[in-house]
Amino acid sequence: MKVARFVLKIVALSLAAAAAVCAVIAYWDKLSELGGCAKARLQQKACASEYEDYEE
Secondary structure, three states: OHHHHHHHHHHHHHHHHHHHHHHHHHOHHHHHHHHHHHHHHHHHHHOOOOOOOOOO
């Protein structure tokens, strides 16, 4: 009985990992777009001008 539970746990873990991989593949375009936006925002903040907050 213990062996069957162990085997079922391994199968469940494998299926969960496969589902996670499928989700990443399915939403890859949205994830890469999100990463690109985050990268652009970080670069924009890093290169912000010292006098950007003053109004003219």
